[in-house]
Amino acid sequence: xxxxxxxxxxxxxxxxxxxxxxxxxxxxxxxxxxxxxxxxxxxxxxxxxxxxxxxxxxxxxxxxxxxxxxxxxxxxxxxxxxxxxxxxxxxxxxxxxxxxxxxxxxxxxxxxxxxxxxxxxxxxxxxxxxxxxxxxxxxxxxxxxxxxxxxxxxxxxxxxxxxxxxxxxxxxxxxxxxxxxxxxxxxxxxxxxxxxxxxxxxxxxxxxxxxxxxxxxxxxxxxxxxxxxxxxxxxxxxxxxxxxxxxxxxxxxxxxxxxxxxxxxxxxxxxxxxxxxxxxxxxxxxxxxxxxxxxxxxxxxxxxxxxxxxxxxxxxxxxxxxxxxxxxxxxxxxxxxxxxxxxxxxxxxxxxxxxxxxxxxxxxxxxxxxxxxxxxxxxxxxxxxxxxxxxxxxxxxxxxxxxxxxxxxxxxxxxxxxxxxxxxxxxxxxxxxxxxxxxxxxxxxxxxxxxxxxxxxxxxxxxxxxxxxxxxxxxxxxxxxxxxxxxxxxxx
Amino acid sequence: xxxxxxxxxxxxxxxxxxxxxxxxxxxxxxxxxxxxxxxxxxxxxxxxxxxxxxxxxxxxxxxxxxxxxxxxxxxxxxxxxxxxxxxxxxxxxxxxxxxxxxxxxxxxxxxxxxxxxxxxxxxxxxxxxxxxxxxxxxxxxxxxxxxxxxxxxxxxxxxxxxxxxxxxxxxxxxxxxxxxxxxxxxxxxxxxxxxxxxxxxxxxxxxxxxxxxxxxxxxxxxxxxxxxxxxxxxxxxxxxxxxxxxxxxxxxxxxxxxxxxxxxxxxxxxxxxxxxxxxxxxxxxxxxxxxxxxxxxxxxxxxxxxxxxxxxxxxxxxxxxxxxxxxxxxxxxxxxxxxxxxxxxxxxxxxxxxxxxxxxxxxxxxxxxxxxxxxxxxxxxxxxxxxxxxxxxxxxxxxxxxxxxxxxxxxxxxxxxxxxxxxxxxxxxxxxxxxxxxxxxxxxxxxxxxxxxxxxxxxxxxxxxxxxxxxxxxxxxxxxxxxxxxxxxxxxx
Numbered sequence: 001x002x003x004x005x006x007x008x009x010x011x012x013x014x015x016x017x018x019x020x021x022x023x024x025x026x027x028x029x030x031x032x033x034x035x036x037x038x039x040x041x042x043x044x045x046x047x048x049x050x051x052x053x054x055x056x057x058x059x060x061x062x063x064x065x066x067x068x069x070x071x072x073x074x075x076x077x078x079x080x081x082x083x084x085x086x087x088x089x090x091x092x093x094x095x096x097x098x099x100x101x102x103x104x105x106x107x108x109x110x111x112x113x114x115x116x117x118x119x120x121x122x123x124x125x126x127x128x129x130x131x132x133x134x135x136x137x138x139x140x141x142x143x144x145x146x147x148x149x150x151x152x153x154x155x156x157x158x159x160x161x162x163x164x165x166x167x168x169x170x171x172x173x174x175x176x177x178x179x180x181x182x183x184x185x186x187x188x189x190x191x192x193x194x195x196x197x198x199x200x201x202x203x204x205x206x207x208x209x210x211x212x213x214x215x216x217x218x219x220x221x222x223x224x225x226x227x228x229x230x231x232x233x234x235x236x237x238x239x240x241x242x243x244x245x246x247x248x249x250x251x252x253x254x255x256x257x258x259x260x261x262x263x264x265x266x267x268x269x270x271x272x273x274x275x276x277x278x279x280x281x282x283x284x285x286x287x288x289x290x291x292x293x294x295x296x297x298x299x300x301x302x303x304x305x306x307x308x309x310x311x312x313x314x315x316x317x318x319x320x321x322x323x324x325x326x327x328x329x330x331x332x333x334x335x336x337x338x339x340x341x342x343x344x345x346x347x348x349x350x351x352x353x354x355x356x357x358x359x360x361x362x363x364x365x366x367x368x369x370x371x372x373x374x375x376x377x378x379x380x381x382x383x384x385x386x387x388x389x390x391x392x393x394x395x396x397x398x399x400x401x402x403x404x405x406x407x408x409x410x411x412x413x414x415x416x417x418x419x420x421x422x423x424x425x426x427x428x429x430x431x432x433x434x435x436x437x438x439x440x441x442x443x444x445x446x447x448x449x450x451x452x453x454x455x456x457x458x459x460x461x462x463x464x465x466x467x468x469x470x471x472x473x474x475x476x477x478x479x480x481x482x483x484x485x486x487x488x489x490x491x492x
Numbered sequence: 493x494x495x496x497x498x499x500x501x502x503x504x505x506x507x508x509x510x511x512x513x514x515x516x517x518x519x520x521x522x523x524x525x526x527x528x529x530x531x532x533x534x535x536x537x538x539x540x541x542x543x544x545x546x547x548x549x550x551x552x553x554x555x556x557x558x559x560x561x562x563x564x565x566x567x568x569x570x571x572x573x574x575x576x577x578x579x580x581x582x583x584x585x586x587x588x589x590x591x592x593x594x595x596x597x598x599x600x601x602x603x604x605x606x607x608x609x610x611x612x613x614x615x616x617x618x619x620x621x622x623x624x625x626x627x628x629x630x631x632x633x634x635x636x637x638x639x640x641x642x643x644x645x646x647x648x649x650x651x652x653x654x655x656x657x658x659x660x661x662x663x664x665x666x667x668x669x670x671x672x673x674x675x676x677x678x679x680x681x682x683x684x685x686x687x688x689x690x691x692x693x694x695x696x697x698x699x700x701x702x703x704x705x706x707x708x709x710x711x712x713x714x715x716x717x718x719x720x721x722x723x724x725x726x727x728x729x730x731x732x733x734x735x736x737x738x739x740x741x742x743x744x745x746x747x748x749x750x751x752x753x754x755x756x757x758x759x760x761x762x763x764x765x766x767x768x769x770x771x772x773x774x775x776x777x778x779x780x781x782x783x784x785x786x787x788x789x790x791x792x793x794x795x796x797x798x799x800x801x802x803x804x805x806x807x808x809x810x811x812x813x814x815x816x817x818x819x820x821x822x823x824x825x826x827x828x829x830x831x832x833x834x835x836x837x838x839x840x841x842x843x844x845x846x847x848x849x850x851x852x853x854x855x856x857x858x859x860x861x862x863x864x865x866x867x868x869x870x871x872x873x874x875x876x877x878x879x880x881x882x883x884x885x886x887x888x889x890x891x892x893x894x895x896x897x898x899x900x901x902x903x904x905x906x907x908x909x910x911x912x913x914x915x916x917x918x919x920x921x922x923x924x925x926x927x928x929x930x931x932x933x934x935x936x937x938x939x940x941x942x943x944x945x946x947x948x949x950x951x952x953x954x955x956x957x958x959x960x961x962x963x964x965x966x967x968x969x970x971x972x973x974x975x976x977x978x979x980x981x982x983x984x985x
Contacts (some may be wrong), residue, residue, distance in 0.1 A: 027631060030581065030623065038528040041583035043556065049632055069532065091520055093531035094723060138518055352591055 022056035024049075024057065033063025038089060040068040041046065051074050055112070060084035060119060068094025069155070071360070072107035079101040080119020080171055090127035091305055095155040100208075105157035113160070123157045125177030125200040132177070149202045153177040168194055172490065175200035178264035180224065184210040185238055191217040197486050198224035199253070205230050206250065211238035211265060211269060218246040225351035228252040228277070231259045231267055231328050233293050233435075236324065239265035249276045253346040253353040256280045256308065259287040259295065259418060263326065266293030274302040281346040281353030283310040284338055288416035292321030295328040304340040310418040311363040311385050316373050316433075318412040325373060334381040342388035359417040361391035361452075364426045369433030374461065380429075387427055389446030389472065395422040398452070405458050407431070407482050425481070427450065428454035428470070435461040443473040444479070454479040462487040511537030512546035513569075514539070516555065521608070523553020528579055530558040540566045545604065550574035550611060557646070558584025562607075569873060570611025570664055573574035578670075579646060580619035582627065582878045585648045593645045594672070598657075607651070615650045615672030616829060618693040624670075625680035644696045647671040647867055658810040661687055668693035671715070677703040678731055692718035692746070692843040699723065699743060704731035704758055705898070709793040711739040718844035720751040722828070724760055724788050729817060732758035738765040745773045746846040748837040749801065751962040752780040752788060753909060757796045759787030774839040776803040780824065781909040783810030785817030798831035800838045803911040804878055805829075805858040809866055809926075811905040820870040821862070826876070829865040835881035850912040854884035854943070857919045862926035864903065864952070882922055882939030882965065889916040900952050903924070919949035919975070921963070928954035938964040938974075950976040957983040 022231050027045035031039045041059075047070060050056045055075025062083030072078065079088060087445065088104045089095075097100040106122055115121070130274050132150045135141040143150040157176035161167055166189045173180055174197035177420070181196060181204075183189050189212055198204040204223035210217055211231040224226040230248035231240050250256045256277030259267050266289060277284040284305035312333060316326045340362060346352050365385060369375040398404055405425060414420050424430045428444035431437060437460055444454045454470050457463070459478075465488060470479040482488065519536040521529045535547075537560060543892045545565025552573035560579070562568065570576065578596045579585070585594040593711055595616055599605055607613070624642045627633040635642045644781065653659060654677045656856040665688040666673055673691040676682050682705055686952050699715035702708055705726040710929030713722045721743035724733045733752075743749045749770030752760050759782060770777040777798035782788050798804050805826060833855060839845050862868035891897055898918060907913050917923045921937035930953060937947045950956055951963050956979065963973040976982050 028630060030583075030627065036526060042581060045583045045632070091527075091529075091532055093520070119746045135520065140519060140535070314774075 012356030021313050023059050024056055024228055026058060026060045027457070031076045033061070033065055035064030035066055035087060038066050038068065038094065040070060043067050043070045045077050047071065049075050054489050060086065067104070069096040069103060072105060072106055072110055072113045073111045074110045077114035079115055080117035080121070082118035084195055085118070085121035086121045088123035088155070090124050091132060092128055092132050092153060093154050096240060097153060097179065101159045102153065103156040105158045107160045108162050110163045110258055111250040112165045113163055114169070115158070116167065116169045117170055118170050120172040120174065121157055122130040122174050123176035124156070125154070125175045126332060129154050129177040129201045140307060147317040154201070156180065156182050160184065162186065164188055168175065170194065172197065174198065177201050178203050179205040179208050181206070182210060183212050185235065187213045187374060189215045192197070192219055194220045194222060194250070196220065196222040198222070203238070206252070209240060209243065211235050211240060212243070213241045215240070215243040217244070217248060219248065220247045220354060223251040225253045225349070227254045227258040229257045232262050233265040234265065234487070236260055236264040236292065239294065240267045242336060243270045245272045245275060247274050249280045251277070253281045253349055255282045255286040256305065258286040260290065261288060263289045263291045263293035263444070265334065266295050267298065267387060268296045270298040272300045272303070277305040277308050278310040279345055281344065283313040283418050284308045284416070286313045287328065288310065288315040288317065289317040289326035289328055290315070290317030290416050292326045294326070298331045299332040300488045301335055303333070303336045305337070307341045307345045308338065309341060309345050309467065310363055310365065311338040311340060312377065313377055313418040314367040315416040316369045316375060317414065318370060319371040327373070328369070329353070329376040331377070332381070332392065333381045333383065336383045338384070339386045347358065358424055359396040360419065360423045361396055362387055362427065363418050364424055364430045365428070366418055366424065367434050367437070370410060371433060371459070374433050374435040376434065377436045378434060379440070380442060381438070381440040384443045384445065386429060387425065387444045387447065389448035389450045391452060392425060392448050393451045394463065398472045400425055400456070400481050402483065425452055426454060426456035427452045429459050430456050430460040439463070439465045441467040443469040449473055453477070455481070456481045457485040457488070460485040460488070463489070465490045467490060467492065494562045496589040498721065498983060505948045507602040512543070513549050515549045515551065516547055518661035518675055518758070521555055522874040523551070525554030526556060528556050528558065528584065528888055530560060532585060533557050537542035537561070537566050537618065541571045550576065557596065560597055561604060562605050563659040565604045566609055567660070570607070570609035570613070572610040574600045574611035576613045578615040578617065578620060578650070579657055580616050580623055582620050582624040582633070583725060588652070589655050591677070593652055594649050595650070597651045599653040599656050601655050605656060605953045606662065607664055607813070608660060610663050612667060613650050614664040614667040614671040615648060615932065617647060620736050621647050621694045626984050641695045641803035644671045644933045647694065650674055653677065655679065657681055659683065659786050663687065664738050666691065669697055670694055672698040672701050673697050673742055674703040675707050677702060677727065679705045681707045682709070685712055686740050688822050689713065689717065692716060694718070695844060697844065698829040699745070700724055702733055702736070704733060706734050708733070708736040710741060711737070713741050715741065715743040717744070717750035718746050720747045721745040721749050723751045725753065725755050726758040726760065727755050729757040729785060731832040732761060732787070734761040736769065736805040738901045740767045742769040742932050743773070744771055745775070746842055748775045748779045749777040749798070750779070753783060754781060755784060756782045756786035757784045758824055760791070761787065761789045763791045765793045768800055769797045771799040772842070773801040773840050774837070776806040776911045777801045777907070778826070779806045779911070781808045781810065782821055782822065783808065783812040783821040783909050785814030787819065788821040789823055791828045794824050794828055796826070796829040796831070797831065800832060800834050801835065802838050803856055803858065804831040804833060806911040807860045807868055807871065808909040809868055810907065810909050811863060818866060818867070820866065825872040825874070827874040829876045829878070831878045833878065833880050835883060850915055852887055852889040853854045853912065853916045855881055855920065857917055857921050859917065859923045860927050860930065863905060864926055868927040870929040872933070873918065873935060876914070876932070876935045878921060878940045879940065882920065882943040884945050886940055886944040891916040892920040893949070893975055895977065898949070918945055919947060922946045923949050924953050924956070932958045936962040938965070939966070942967045946961035946971065946975045948975065950974070950977045950979045950982065954979070955981040957984045957985070982984065
């Protein structure tokens with residue numbers, strides 16, 4: 001009896017210990033913490049060594065560790081203790097420029113990789129971007145350099161491709177020269193308690209999840225000059241599937257939570273729960289499928305948004321779809337509170353979103369499909385949208401006459417943005433080319449008087465409207481206008 | 493007139509093709525002696541190469557780098573005051589898969605390349621090697637670590653060019669590699685002129701290694717090396733070093749001055765070596781060795797000044813790694829040599845002194861040693877003066893002249909070929925064994941003090957002649973200075 005117990009005890013100890021990840025200090029590999037020694041080859045050697053030894057954590061203690069591109073390998077964790085900063089080299093040639101997506105930390109087809117700890121990954125991206133511009137202007141790097149921004153070359157902070165069991169926890173990621181954190185075709189991805197400070201340069205997305213499955217993003221803060229929490233689909237044979245975003249706070253000079261823009265495959269089975277978006281130039285949430293992707297079964301619950309340019313934008317387009325037909329169905333957005341900004345929501349930020357698409361008054365939340373391509377089975381429930389109101393028909397005007405409504409451009413091939421149609425005829429919600437729409441317990445508030453009605457439906461086939469309330473400083477006004485719309489059931 | 497214009501234009505055009513200059517700082521290289529510029533310099537090389545070639549200029553300052561690959565039609569030009577510093581981090585170096593060694597500047601299968609200018613390439617190899625030892629001790633890098641030295645392939649050389657054509661190495665200073673300094677392996681048309689090599693920062697620091705190259709000029713250069721100075725090797729049995737000119741060079745070594753070998757599989761043919769000065773050198777001023785099946789033929793060495801060197805001439809055939817291939821050495825002419833051999837260690841006090849070894853022995857003679865079945869053929873020595881210390885003491889080490897004692901000198905067919913390998917030899921000036929067709933013409937041997945041995949011993953030599961042999965040795969009136977054993981056709985005029 002005791003003998004068996006002992007055997008079990010030993011076995012447990014032994015197997016437990018051997019699977020427990022071993023720690024390796026960065027200093028063991030001669031990695032310097034002075035902020036000036038370029039450690040690329042030493043860190044790479046450390047990763048390779050730990051990988052070959054079966055895995056473990058490469059631990060960085062307090063200090064500044066300068067490096068170019070490093071490639072993470074299976075079973076290796078980079079652990080940054082509080083005060084440890086992994087600094088991206090400001091020399092563009094220290095990055096993996098031969099790759100499609102250069103980055104500071106890359107991984108391809110790795111399993112069980114992680115970035116953990118309370119330390120910082122700082123891409124020093126503005127200096128890198130400036131050096132890229134310098135090299136392009138000298139003719140050494142080839143680039144179109146649109147608006148003095150290079151299209152190629154600028155490295156991301158993190159690019160993981162076709163990896164499994166990825167864990168990013170606790171760290172601060174900031175100042176990439178481009179997108180910050182990108183996971184592309186990864187499965188079993190966990191992002192928890194990270195801080196993303198991504199406004200060092202143009203195109204600084206916060207988190208980009210591209211064609212990934214089984215993803216949880218939780219308890220994180222994202223402040224980015226481009227889209228904050230962004231789902232993409234680059235590959236028509238792949239899609240983002242089984243994704244949860246929970247307890248995150250996002251700020252953006254583009255959209256807070258964004259599906260797209262590139263949407264080749266699509267998105268399904270999402271739960272976006274209890275998140276907050278503020279000071280954001282464009283939409284609190286944008287779900288777009290302009291490139292033939294399929295979007296289905298998306299739940300957005302408890303989204304709190306204030307000082308944002310737009311509340312909700314759902315859009316089917318036909319941009320790069322090459323014959324494939326994009327679709328969007330079964331979208332539920334519930335328990336949402338949103339205050340729309342009167343002025344520019346991200347004013348004063350570095351790399352502010354562009355002032356564009358004027359003249360228009362404040363845009364409504366919008367659900368816009370294409371003729372014959374209906375956005376279907378959208379439910380909006382328990383929502384309060386607060387608008388500044390005060391639209392001025394002398395500045396921009398869109399009336400309710402059939403000719404006026406029909407003249408709203410379809411713009412199938414355009415970049416999908418809530419403001420793309422310029423003036424829309426509603427102040428609260430504009431729906432076009434949708435079917436089976438459910439609106440339940442929604443309050444639309446305009447702080448000042450509007451010339452437009454709150455709701456305009458155009459080509460909506462089937463809907464159930466319950467408990468809609470309109471708060472506007474006017475006595476009596478028809479707040480709902482239907483056009484080419486049928487089978488709408490309205491109840492109090 | 494029209495034709496003249498066309499010629500003029502083509503001259504201008506041609507000029508712009510050959511002399512396009514690019515400055516490395518334009519690519520963002522930082523000359524602070526600290527920033528690691530590996531990727532920037534590589535980008536610059538690639539860019540110049542893609543633009544059709546030109547010079548990549550390094551202006552004054554110190555540029556740190558790890559491994560870079562030079563490409564066709566690119567010349568690295570180091571202006572005076574510009575230094576390329578090797579990174580001291582061994583992980584910044586590549587061990588090239590084809591070459592099997594680490595190096596700072598590689599070139600593989602390129603042509604029309606060069607390194608020029610009055611600047612410096614400083615490998616800082618001792619620091620890199622020490623760092624490597626550190627990593628090996630920690631178990632991070634795997635290495636046999638013999639005598640606490642990492643294997644020579646796991647320490648960076650300054651330059652390793654392989655299978656390149658049309659190479660110019662001009663004016664530069666090369667310092668402190670972690671291993672050999674500069675290697676040109678299976679290259680064609682190598683021109684080395686006016687270089688200064690200070691190569692004694694770590695073990696195996698050769699001066700220059702020419703491996704299986706065809707068409708080599710080395711001239712007007714100075715070498716100070718911990719290991720062999722001007723070293724010709726043959727790593728491949730299918731290749732050899734041939735058509736080589738070495739002129740007006742000065743060397744100092746804790747091994748050999750001019751060396752053929754040690755690895756000598758293919759061989760060495762058609763060499764003309766003139767005006768060579770070797771000083772403070774631990775081993776031989778000239779060692780020609782073929783121990784791995786190599787062929788040595790048509791070697792002319794004219795004008796040698798060898799001051800304070802442990803040995804002057806050592807010619808050796810051996811049978812080490814030949815795998816059945818028969819080595820030979822024939823038609824070697826050495827003329828106009830003045831040499832002084834000291835009693836003390838010639839390289840005492842230098843960094844990485846040669847090892848004290850092979851004792852007890854008295855001062856070794858110059859030696860020509862073939863194999864029993866494979867004799868060295870046709871060695872012509874003309875106008876030779878060698879001054880020895882003498883003082884050979886038979887109570888310290890003795891090799892007598894009886895048949896038994898002479899036959900007792902070991903053959904050491906498969907040993908590393910070194911002038912001192914046989915320990916005590918029976919002559920004080922020249923020992924010849926297993927050779928045929930050897931001529932000494934106008935040769936003077938001087939021993940400063942009395943030696944117990946004769947000046948020359950010939951063993952198993954056929955067709956040997958002395959014309960104008962002069963031997964100076966105190967207290968030796970009537971001593972037989974030339975002793976022969978198993979020797980035929982000996983002529984002394």
